[in-house]
Amino acid sequence: MVDLHQEFQNSRCFHEARIDRRSADALIGLAAGITADGTINQQEAEYLKRWIETNLNHLADPVVNILYRRLADMLSDNLLDAEEAAELLDILRQFTGLELSKAHPFQAPTTLPIDQPAPSLTWDSRLFLFTGVMAYGPRKDCEALVTERGGLIAPSVSKKVHYLVVGSIGNDQWLHSSYGTKIKKAVELRESGLPLAIVTEEHWQKSIFG
Numbered sequence: 345m346v347d348l349h350q351e352f353q354n355s356r357c358f359h360e361a362r363i364d365r366r367s368a369d370a371l372i373g374l375a376a377g378i379t380a381d382g383t384i385n386q387q388e389a390e391y392l393k394r395w396i397e398t399n400l401n402h403l404a405d406p407v408v409n410i411l412y413r414r415l416a417d418m419l420s421d422n423l424l425d426a427e428e429a430a431e432l433l434d435i436l437r438q439f440t441g442l443e444l445s446k447a448h449p450f451q452a453p454t455t456l457p458i459d460q461p462a463p464s465l466t467w468d469s470r471l472f473l474f475t476g477v478m479a480y481g482p483r484k485d486c487e488a489l490v491t492e493r494g495g496l497i498a499p500s501v502s503k504k505v506h507y508l509v510v511g512s513i514g515n516d517q518w519l520h521s522s523y524g525t526k527i528k529k530a531v532e533l534r535e536s537g538l539p540l541a542i543v544t545e546e547h548w549q550k551s552i553f554g
Contacts, residue, residue, distance in 0.1 A: 367399045371408065375436045384433045386424045393419055407457050407531065411439055457531050458510065459541045465551040467493035471504055475526040476511030478545055489552055501529040505540055512545040 374395060378388050396412050414435055418428040472490045474483050486509070487497045498505045508530045527542065534540045 368408065371396065371400060372440050376440045379433055379436045379440065382433070384424075384429050384436070389415065389419060389424050389429070389432060407439075407527070410457065410531070411435065457527055457542050458544055459534075462543055462547045463541045465507060465543070465548065467495040469494065469496060470506045471496050471498040472507045472509060473498040473501060473505050473526065474509045474511065476545075478509075479512040480545065480549060486548075493552075501526050501533065503533060503538055503540075505530070505533075507548075508540065508542045509548045510542065510544055 374392065378384055378392060393412070393415050396408070396415070400408055400412075415432065418424055418432060424432070467490065472487070472495050474486055478486050480486055480489075490497060501508065508526060510527065530540055530542050534542065
């Protein structure tokens with residue numbers, strides 16, 4: 345039987361997208377549960393690795409892939425030592441957005457894709473792009489601060505962009521592990537070797553106001 349109108353294929357892709365979304369949601373919930381007691385042990389780490397391999401191995405999400413690669417590296421010797429456990433706990437808290445100070449005004453849901461350490465920002469002829477909701481105010485006001493200092497605003501993520509600034513106000517996208525096409529594309533470009541930095545709004549504000 346020939347599917348002339350690709351109805352089966354389109355339907356299958358639609359359902360795969362829904363499954364991917366639910367699997368990504370489940371990963372966030374699983375990570376939140378593992379980190380709830382403030383510790384993580386060998387069994388929990390191994391279970392999380394197997395779960396990702398079983399449920400998200402096909403998902404081309406660069407942020408999930410960052411998490412998986414770091415987890416796989418830690419377990420490559422079949423031993424999760426105390427230092428690795430502490431680092432993994434921190435990574436999972438970043439991934440789920442649980443590592444937030446109550447008194448902290450910046451509430452980015454995850455810092456996993458962010459450049460560590462944060463680079464020094466330069467302005468002259470550098471291309472900036474903003475994504476997410478900015479705590480500072482409307483995006484146009486943020487862009488004005490950049491152009492006043494000699495920087496430029498990029499229309500979209502490309503090989504020419506120098507800095508992607510991630511807004512500090514969380515939104516529903518992050519709750520569903522949908523990091524946005526800008527961040528996904530930026531991670532892919534950065535990992536291909538391009539000098540594109542992904543920075544938090546907090547770092548961007550500190551670079552402007554000190």
